[in-house]
Structure formats: C-alpha cells, structure tokens
Amino acid sequence: MGDVGYTLIYEPNSAIKTSVNEFKTLLEKGKDEVKIDTMKKILITILNGDPMPDLLMHIIRFIMPSKNKELKKLLYFYWEVCPKLDESGKMRHEMILVCNAIQRDLQHPNEYIRGNTLRYLNKLKEPELLETLVPNVRQCLEHRHAYVRKNAVFALHSIHKVSDHLAPDADELIYRFLYEEADAVCKRNAFVCLGDLNRDAALQYIQDNISVIETLDPLLQLAFIEFIKKDSLDNPNLNQQYAQLLTEIVESSSNVVVYEAANTLSLLTSAPSSILLVGTKFVELATKESDNNVKIITLERINELHKKHPGVLQELSLEILRVLSSQDLDVRKKALDVTLKFITSRNxxxxxxxxxxxxxxxxxxxxxxxxxxxxxxxxxxxxxxxxxxxxxxxxxxxxxxxxxxxxxxxxxxxxxxxxxxxxxxxxxxxxxxxxxxxxxxxxxSGKVLRGALWIIGEYALEQSLVQLSWKYIRSSVGEVPIIAAEKKSLNAENEEDEHSDNKVKRGPVILPDGTYATESALTAEVHDSDDASKTPIRKQIMAGDFYLGAVLSSTLVKLILRLQKLGTSEKIMNALKAEALLIMVSILRVGESSLVSKKIDEDSADRILSYIKILNDEEDVDTINTGFLEDTKDAFRAQIESAEVKKQQALAKDFHDNAEQVDDAIVFRQLDKNTRKSKANVDDVVAASGGNVKKENLSSRLNKILPLTGFSDPIYAEAFVKVHQYDVVLDVLLVNQTTTTLRNLSVEFATLGDLKVVDKPATANIGPHGFHKVQTTIKVTSADTGVIFGNIVYDGQHSNESTIVILNDVHVDIMDYIKPATCSETQFRKMWNEFEWENKITIKSQMDSLKDYMDELMKGTNMNCLTPGAVIGEECQFLSANLYSRSSFGEDALANLCIEKQSDGPIIGHVRIRSKGQGLALSLGDRVASISKKNKKVALARV
Structure with a gap:
C-alpha cells in the first residue's frame, strides 16, 4: 500500500522540556507561526513517550478551527498519535468533536484537504470512530477529482480490514469502481485493494482484460504482476497460466514493467523458451536503458539465470556484447564477465x-x-x-x-x-x-621485452627458431662493443654538425615564384634524435635498464645451451659463444662508463658475470643444462597448474554454494530460536538436524563493555558496543547512585569523523539506586577513525537547574569494517601508483621470527598476503610481501612489508601503507605501530 507510511521526527534537544501548562498558553495566545512550532514540539514529546492527554481539548478548541494548511497537516499527525482512550479503556468523549471535524473535512470543497483526510483514515484503527465516516468515504469514491478517489479506495479498504461489518460490500464497490474508473492511478489502487479483499474478483478482472493486457497502463500492469507473484505462492497449480499471461505482459512498452514481468516469469517457470525470452528482455533492457546501474543490475540477472539454467542463454552472448557501446567501464567489465560464462566452441x-x-x-x-x-x-x-x-x-x-x-x-x-x-x-x-x-x-617497454626474451629462451626449441631469435637479438643490441660504437657515433655527429654549420646558408629561402618561403612545425624536416634511431634493446640499456641486460644475458646462455643439445657444429658454437660473451661484457662495461646516466646495479652485474663464467665452464655441463633448460620451465608449469587448481576450486565452491544437497536439513520456522519455545529445546533440535549452535562467548562480550562515567559520579554509565554491517549500536546501562530520583534524564551523543547519530534515547526518570537501559544507533560511512562522545543531562532540585555528567569517549574500531581481500599483481601495482596517501611506519619488534611478525600483522590489520611463498624457511633473514584489504565501503588499503631479522637483535624494517583517503592510511598505520610494540620481552628482576 504505497501511500501508507510512517513519520520519523528528530528531537533537537531533549534536555529542554516544556510543561503542559506552557503548551496550553502557547496554543491559546500564539499566532499561527507560534502554534505551528508548538504543535511540532507537542508531537515530538508524544513520540518520545509522554502522551499529555490534558492537551486534547486545547488542541480541539484552538487548532481545529484554524484554516492554516500547515496547521491542519500537523493536526492530522496529532490525531494519529494522541491518546484516544481514557484510563478505563473507553473512547474519550472529546473524540466525538474530532470525529465531526474529520467528517467535515471529508466533505470539504478543497480536494487536497479531502485527500489528506482520507489518507489519515488508513491509520485510524478504532471502529467506533470509523463507523460514522463510512458514508462520506463512499461518497468520495465518486468525487470528480482523481486525488480524492485514489485515496478513497485505500480508505475503504482500510476500514474493511479494521472491521468488515463497517463496509461489508467493499470488494463489490471496488470491483464496480474498477470498471467505471478512467484514471490509471485510481485503477491501480483499486486493483491492489481488490486483490487483497477478493482474489476471485481480481482474477476475473485480469481475465476480462487479457485481450488488451499489452496496452494497459504500466501502473496497472505492475499491479497485475505483483498480484500474480503473491498468488502463485499459494496456488502453484496456476503457474503455467500465469507464465503465459506474463509472456504477454513482458512485451509492454514500459521498461519497469518489462523488468518486473521478466523477473517474475523466471520464478514461475523453468521452460527453456520462457527463460530465453526472459534473458532476451534483460539484454534489451541492458542495451536500451541509459542508466548504468540498471545495465549492471540486468546483466547480473542474466548471470543468475545462467547459473540456474546453464546452457539455455548461450545464443545471447553476441547480444550481450552490444552493451559494450556504453562508455562506463564497470558496465563493460560486467558485460564481458557475463559473456565469458556463455562461451562455447560454437560461438x-x-x-x-x-x-x-x-x-x-x-x-x-x-x-x-x-x-x-x-x-x-x-x-x-x-x-x-x-x-x-x-x-x-x-x-x-x-x-x-x-x-x-x-x-x-x-x-x-x-x-x-x-x-x-x-x-x-x-x-x-x-x-x-x-x-x-x-x-x-x-x-x-623494457618490462615487455624482458617477458618476451624469457619466452624466447625457454621455448625456442628448434634450430630455426634459435637462429631467428639470435638474429633479432643481434640486430636489436646493435653494434658491439657498445662503448666504442657510441663514441664513434658521437664523434661522427659532432663532425656532421660542424660541417653543416659551415655549409648551410643563413637567410630566407626564395621560392620559384619570387616569394619568401615560410616554415612551420608541420613543414620543417624533422631530424631523428639519437635516442629514436637506437634499436629497442640498446635504447633500454643506454637508458639504464640493466635488469633487461641481465635477462638478455640469461636468454643468450639458454640459446647456446640449446644449440649444444641440438648437436650444432663446434665452429658455429664457438662463434656464437664469442658473440654472446662480447655482448655481455659490453653491457657490463657500458654500465660502468660515463655514457649512461645511471650506473649498473650490483645484482645485474653479478648475474651477468655469473653467466659469463657459466659459458666458459666445461665441467658442470649437466647441472647447468638442468638449471637453465628444465628447472625454470618446470617452475612456470607448476605455477600455471597451481593457478588452474585455484580456479577450479573457486568454480567448485561457486557451484557448491548455488547447489542444494539432497541431504540438506530442512529448516522449520516454527522451531526457530526466535519463537516462544525454550531455547534449550530449540538448540537440541538444531543440533540433531546437523546445524551448528553458535553460543555467544561471554568473555568476548565483556571485552566490548566500556565504562562511560566513573564510580564516583552521581550516575554510573557503561556501554556495550555492537557492530553491524554499517552501524554501531550502543546499549547503555545507567545506574542511579544517589538516594534521589533523577528526573528528565537524557543521554546525548555526538560524533567526530564519518559517523552520524541516527536516533536519540528517550528521556526517563530513574528512581534511587535504580537501573535504566537506553540504546542509540550510529551510522558509519567510511573506515576512518571515529570518536563518539556525549553527556548525561538531568533536572536538579529546582526547575531551572540541570546537572550535566560528561561521558568518556568511545573510539570506533575500524577493524570491524576492514576485510582481507585479493587482487592481481597488475591491479595492485596500478592502485599503488594511483593512490595519493602513503603512511610509512618504521618497525622494531622483539618477536621471534619474521613469520610470527607477518602473521601478527595480517591478523591485526585484517590484511591478506598477495605474495606467494613470502616466508621461505627460517634460514632466510629477510622478508618482503604485499598485503591487501578492502573496507565494507569499497575503500582499498595496500601495504608493502619489508623487514629483516637481525642475528642477535630485533626485527627491523618498515611497512608502507597506501590508500585513496588519508583516514584509512593513518588508522591502519596506528594499528601497525601498536602491533610492533607487542611481545616485547622485559627482563624482570626477582624482588
């Protein structure tokens, strides 16, 4: 019932109270603006638990006659919440006057006042009051204005639900109204009510409109779909007929109707033709609809359909890819992910x-x-x-x-x-x-060249491929020795520059027609720079990429070893070895020269030197062959197999999560622990049916109790902090430690950071040494450090005095919102380069081993290690790893751990944390710093 809702009202300051007499005075003498403000305060007070029954007559006298529109609106809010019964449970006499006023408003010439009054009747649940209003509601069904009629239908339905004898023929009235009505909203409201009151009449109406169902108004079509969805649960024997009906509705011109009809059709039937129709409609929506969120939702629906009905939607793969015309990357990614699941050898x-x-x-x-x-x-x-x-x-x-x-x-x-x-x-x-x-x-790119050279070294197995590879490498390295060639090139350039300076005539160029030539950037002859004319590998080495030089040397060794294995003649082998040695020595020499801006690093120099020695080693041929030609390839093969196993496990898990086991326990709602049966019996039943009974750990609950005030304060308060997905709930226990009653006591909370107080506890009176519990909810919007603070206010001995007790701060634990996650190395590097906030924490820890420290760090920061085999036995005294986590709010946190264990001292090193926002980086940094201080061994002398 779309128009029936609730009104939530926030109380700005619960410590400031207005007495009933003050309210009465304001209602009597104030102007309309003052009365509006007073009515709002009265509503807040009633909603916070004080009904103030004495005000009813004053409101009838001073507010009810007013013609101010806002006051009239507030008045109907008041009729909704005001006490209508006296202490003995009988209807208060004043309500007769209220009833008369409502009756007059139902006959009001202004259609919006009539409509608003009819809306109020949906919330009125007293048959005695409704009885006199029924004739007026019936009369409103024939009003000329659609706003009145649409609310009159709901009002009649509500009256019938409260007490059916007040409007026994409500279903007949609404049924007739449906056929006579022309307005789409009124018809939709009427059908919704009819479906709830008389199923047969609703079915009859659908039956009468089958021939024109495609042309009906989308609102009515949606009402039909909703009725079918509910009725199919109680009458599964009609599913086939309903499916045929939805097949017609799904051809509607409204995208909303198409989506809802397709969704419902997929629930009612598993026939391949119907599922294919549903899939086709979802694809059309994903293509036609401009909203990116709608595209992603419909693509996810296609994905779910494929999981439930594998093999049915495969022919839609090309249709889904039409969504790639969207400019949004998330939509494109989703379209590609969904399509890849549909791929077969046929398409x-x-x-x-x-x-x-x-x-x-x-x-x-x-x-x-x-x-x-x-x-x-x-x-x-x-x-x-x-x-x-x-x-x-x-x-x-x-x-x-x-x-x-x-x-x-x-x-x-x-x-x-x-x-x-x-x-x-x-x-x-x-x-x-x-x-x-x-x-x-x-x-x-040097990185791409390194990967390509590795492939050449490992998989150039035939002699022709080795020769082709060698030819490319030789041409790409250029003339060697590199230093001599570069110096020669530089000298030649200098000479050419001098020669050209002498020869070139300075001055304007005259064209054949006698005009002066003009030269622009487009027409000028562009001379290639020295850098551009260099071959790819040589260019990278001259730019300082000596790691590429080391990989190139390794590839040369592999190619020579492979040629030896293929039985190449010694003469050719000696020539190739000499050439390889010359290239390697050239790389080493240029790395030490002044021709490069960056000198060769120690690791690359050591590797190249070791390759030079290996090429000249005639003794350990078998070991060298195994290490270069087999071991690296075997390692890569094992890596691929491991990745394949993980992928299969993920698919199996996904399948398992979506499959229902034949021996799965059946859960009976009546036996659920939330019912009235004893908890012990329920636990027995759950345990017997194979379920796990999760018992709350009392010690963990006690750890989350925080004292908010001291024992010497007049009121003691402590809070139990519960964390839900995006909320923090504080259950506060208040204890009056005085011998007097604390009147109008309220607990007020405020926040720092990305937190927001959602609701406020109601005020209360606490007797001497009495206990009182209140609860408040705080909304969390990011994984940032948040602080909750506040105070307790209660009235003193005199009415104008109040006492304030300041509460201790409550710090929200961000670890509740950070979860371990995984991403590819490429994604990690991309985010690492993009994120602007970095927090570097220096580590000095007394833990026994590097593995212990990393385990403690992962546990304390909820991060996942992305570096496979980061810890290699105890003999390695150095550890480097990448860590990754993601918050509930979609924030990414990256960390790089780099530590070493000193032989006779602590673990030292650093952790670098990067994130998009400053808060997350700082919060995780504090966490890392606190972990490093753990397990410090303190020697205690015996006293």
Missing amino acids: VEDVVKLLKKELQAASSSNDEKAAEYRQLLINAIHQMAIKFVEVAADVIDLLLDSIANLNTTAAYEVITFVKEVVEKFPNLRESILARLIDALPFVK
Whole structure:
C-alpha cells in the first residue's frame, strides 16, 4: 500500500522540556507561526513517550478551527498519535468533536484537504470512530477529482480490514469502481485493494482484460504482476497460466514493467523458451536503458539465470556484447564477465571477431579510459584463447599486431598470455614464437621485452627458431662493443654538425615564384634524435635498464645451451659463444662508463658475470643444462597448474554454494530460536538436524563493555558496543547512585569523523539506586577513525537547574569494517601508483621470527598476503610481501612489508601503507605501530 507510511521526527534537544501548562498558553495566545512550532514540539514529546492527554481539548478548541494548511497537516499527525482512550479503556468523549471535524473535512470543497483526510483514515484503527465516516468515504469514491478517489479506495479498504461489518460490500464497490474508473492511478489502487479483499474478483478482472493486457497502463500492469507473484505462492497449480499471461505482459512498452514481468516469469517457470525470452528482455533492457546501474543490475540477472539454467542463454552472448557501446567501464567489465560464462566452441569464433573489432576501435581511440578498456578486452580474449585452442593462434596474431599501440600494462598482459599459451599448446609454439619475434621491434617497454626474451629462451626449441631469435637479438643490441660504437657515433655527429654549420646558408629561402618561403612545425624536416634511431634493446640499456641486460644475458646462455643439445657444429658454437660473451661484457662495461646516466646495479652485474663464467665452464655441463633448460620451465608449469587448481576450486565452491544437497536439513520456522519455545529445546533440535549452535562467548562480550562515567559520579554509565554491517549500536546501562530520583534524564551523543547519530534515547526518570537501559544507533560511512562522545543531562532540585555528567569517549574500531581481500599483481601495482596517501611506519619488534611478525600483522590489520611463498624457511633473514584489504565501503588499503631479522637483535624494517583517503592510511598505520610494540620481552628482576 504505497501511500501508507510512517513519520520519523528528530528531537533537537531533549534536555529542554516544556510543561503542559506552557503548551496550553502557547496554543491559546500564539499566532499561527507560534502554534505551528508548538504543535511540532507537542508531537515530538508524544513520540518520545509522554502522551499529555490534558492537551486534547486545547488542541480541539484552538487548532481545529484554524484554516492554516500547515496547521491542519500537523493536526492530522496529532490525531494519529494522541491518546484516544481514557484510563478505563473507553473512547474519550472529546473524540466525538474530532470525529465531526474529520467528517467535515471529508466533505470539504478543497480536494487536497479531502485527500489528506482520507489518507489519515488508513491509520485510524478504532471502529467506533470509523463507523460514522463510512458514508462520506463512499461518497468520495465518486468525487470528480482523481486525488480524492485514489485515496478513497485505500480508505475503504482500510476500514474493511479494521472491521468488515463497517463496509461489508467493499470488494463489490471496488470491483464496480474498477470498471467505471478512467484514471490509471485510481485503477491501480483499486486493483491492489481488490486483490487483497477478493482474489476471485481480481482474477476475473485480469481475465476480462487479457485481450488488451499489452496496452494497459504500466501502473496497472505492475499491479497485475505483483498480484500474480503473491498468488502463485499459494496456488502453484496456476503457474503455467500465469507464465503465459506474463509472456504477454513482458512485451509492454514500459521498461519497469518489462523488468518486473521478466523477473517474475523466471520464478514461475523453468521452460527453456520462457527463460530465453526472459534473458532476451534483460539484454534489451541492458542495451536500451541509459542508466548504468540498471545495465549492471540486468546483466547480473542474466548471470543468475545462467547459473540456474546453464546452457539455455548461450545464443545471447553476441547480444550481450552490444552493451559494450556504453562508455562506463564497470558496465563493460560486467558485460564481458557475463559473456565469458556463455562461451562455447560454437560461438567462440563470433565473439572473438566482435572483440577484435572492439580492440581495434579502442586502439585508435584517444579517450582517457581507452587504455583500461583495452586491458579488459585483452583479459577477455586471453581467457577465451586458454579455454578454446581453436582460436588461440588467431587471437595471438591479433594481440601481437596491436602490441605497438598498447600501454606497458596491456602489452605485458599480452606477453603473460603468450607465455601461458606456448606452455599449454606445444603444437602452436613454433608459429607463435615466429610471430612474437616479428612483433618485438615495435615494443617500447623494457618490462615487455624482458617477458618476451624469457619466452624466447625457454621455448625456442628448434634450430630455426634459435637462429631467428639470435638474429633479432643481434640486430636489436646493435653494434658491439657498445662503448666504442657510441663514441664513434658521437664523434661522427659532432663532425656532421660542424660541417653543416659551415655549409648551410643563413637567410630566407626564395621560392620559384619570387616569394619568401615560410616554415612551420608541420613543414620543417624533422631530424631523428639519437635516442629514436637506437634499436629497442640498446635504447633500454643506454637508458639504464640493466635488469633487461641481465635477462638478455640469461636468454643468450639458454640459446647456446640449446644449440649444444641440438648437436650444432663446434665452429658455429664457438662463434656464437664469442658473440654472446662480447655482448655481455659490453653491457657490463657500458654500465660502468660515463655514457649512461645511471650506473649498473650490483645484482645485474653479478648475474651477468655469473653467466659469463657459466659459458666458459666445461665441467658442470649437466647441472647447468638442468638449471637453465628444465628447472625454470618446470617452475612456470607448476605455477600455471597451481593457478588452474585455484580456479577450479573457486568454480567448485561457486557451484557448491548455488547447489542444494539432497541431504540438506530442512529448516522449520516454527522451531526457530526466535519463537516462544525454550531455547534449550530449540538448540537440541538444531543440533540433531546437523546445524551448528553458535553460543555467544561471554568473555568476548565483556571485552566490548566500556565504562562511560566513573564510580564516583552521581550516575554510573557503561556501554556495550555492537557492530553491524554499517552501524554501531550502543546499549547503555545507567545506574542511579544517589538516594534521589533523577528526573528528565537524557543521554546525548555526538560524533567526530564519518559517523552520524541516527536516533536519540528517550528521556526517563530513574528512581534511587535504580537501573535504566537506553540504546542509540550510529551510522558509519567510511573506515576512518571515529570518536563518539556525549553527556548525561538531568533536572536538579529546582526547575531551572540541570546537572550535566560528561561521558568518556568511545573510539570506533575500524577493524570491524576492514576485510582481507585479493587482487592481481597488475591491479595492485596500478592502485599503488594511483593512490595519493602513503603512511610509512618504521618497525622494531622483539618477536621471534619474521613469520610470527607477518602473521601478527595480517591478523591485526585484517590484511591478506598477495605474495606467494613470502616466508621461505627460517634460514632466510629477510622478508618482503604485499598485503591487501578492502573496507565494507569499497575503500582499498595496500601495504608493502619489508623487514629483516637481525642475528642477535630485533626485527627491523618498515611497512608502507597506501590508500585513496588519508583516514584509512593513518588508522591502519596506528594499528601497525601498536602491533610492533607487542611481545616485547622485559627482563624482570626477582624482588
């Protein structure tokens, strides 16, 4: 019943009280503005538990005759809450006057006053008062104004529900009204009431309108759907007929009706044709509707349908991808996620073609979100190629073609994808590697080149591929030794500059027609800079990427070892070894020279030196071959298998969560612990049926009790803090420690931070040494440090005195809102670069081991470790790991832990925390600092 609601009123200051006599004076003598303010105060006081029955006659005398619209509105609020019965439980005599006033308002010439009065009748539950008003309500059903008629229908329905003998023919009246009425809202209200009063009459009305059901007003169509949804629960034998009816309603012109009809149809039937129709309608809504939230909701509905009816909606995959035309990334991501679940070998090629077009369009787009969208598309294509071998080669070609247009992150995703494909599909390796080598000259990122060189080193197994790889590496490194070549290049450039300075004629250029030539940035000849003319690998090394130099050296070693294994002639092998050694020594020498802005790091230098030694080692050939040609590949294979197992486990868990077991216990609501049966019996029944009885831990409850005042204060208060999803509820116990009654006592709370007090406890009188409980709710809007503070106010000996007791602060524990979460390495790095707030905490802890500290940190901050194998045995004295958590409000918290265990001292290091907002970073930082102070060993001397 849409128009029936409740009014919530906030009391600004419960400590300031107005007496009944003061209210009476204000009602008698005040102007309309004063009366309005007084009526509001009266309503607040009544809602807070003081009925003030003595005011009724004054309000009848001084407020009821007023013609002020706002006063009349407040008056009807008052009639709703005022005490209508006397102490003996009989109707108060004054209510006859009220009844007369209501009757006059039901005949008022102003239709809005009539309508407002009819709305009030929905809240009036006394048959004695309603009895005299029934004729007026009937009369209002024929009023010329629709606002009156629509409220009259609800009023008649409400009167019938209170006492059916007051309007015994209400259903007949409403049924006739339905056929005579022309206004859509009135018809909808009438049908809703009819459905509740007389099911058969409602069914008859639907039956009479079947032929025109598609053309009916959307409001009435929605009422039909709601009726069908409720009635199908009590009469499942009609589900088939209702399904046919909904199949017609679902063709409505209103998107709201289509959504509701499709949703209800999916509940009533599991016939493939109906489910396909529902899916089609959801796809249409996701495509047509402009609101992004609606798109995401309908896509989620399609996802749920697929879970319940697998295999039915597969032909909709291309239709769903039409939603990609939306500019919102969340919508696009949802569309891709849903579509990937529908992919089969029959439709995979069509989907790949469509995503190809999208990727090409995104590559040429200058939109700021195009890069993120490209990454989404690459991830989707990646998943399809791994699942369906028949499109893998085609997909690799597509991605490698577009690698030059991708940013570093997306290009690295492509290389990661290529790694996985060449490992999983050995028959495609040769063609993929040849294609990869062709694409590498266009790669600009050192990170992507490193990944590509690793693939070449591991999977170039045939002699032809090794030769092709070597040719690319040799051309990409350029002329060696690097230092000599660079100096020669610099000298040549200097000479050329001098030569050109002497030769070039300074002055204007005269064209054949006699005019002076003008030169712009567009027509001027652009000379390639030295940097641009360099080959990719050489350019990265000269820019200081010596890690790439180390990976290149490793790849050269692998290629030479593989050629040795393939039985290449010694003459060729010696030449290639010499070339490899020359390249490695050149990288080392240029790293120490003044030609580079950044010197080579120790790790890269050590690695390259070790590769030089390995190439010259003629003794441990078998060990070297195993380490370079087998172990790394085996490790990568194990990593892929582990990821596959995790993926399968996630799918199995998802399936298990959505499946119903044949031996599942049946839960009877009548036996639920909230019913009147004894709790012990209920626990026995739950335990016998296989359920877990969760008993509240008393000690954990005691830990959450906080004293708000001291024992020496006149009133002692303590609060039990309960945390719900987005709320903090304070149960406050108040104890009067004096021998007098504390009158008009109120507890007032205020907050600092992203907290908001939702409701206020009512005022109360507490007797000598009496106990009183109050409760208040505080809404939490972010995982930020919040403080709740307040005071207790009560009246003193004289009416104009009041005593205030200040309460202790309550700090909200943000850990209740932070949960461990997982994300990919790419997402972590992206967020790490984007988040602007960082909090670095230096650590000095006395804990026994690095693992103990990390476990304590994860437990204390509710963070999840994203670094697999972060702790490697006890022999390693250093630990580095990435941690991640997410708050209930969607805020991300990232942490990087970097610690070492000193041989004879504490654990030292630091934790860097990053988040989008300052509050979360600071709060987690405080938490980390407190964890570091734990377990400090203090030597105690015996006294």
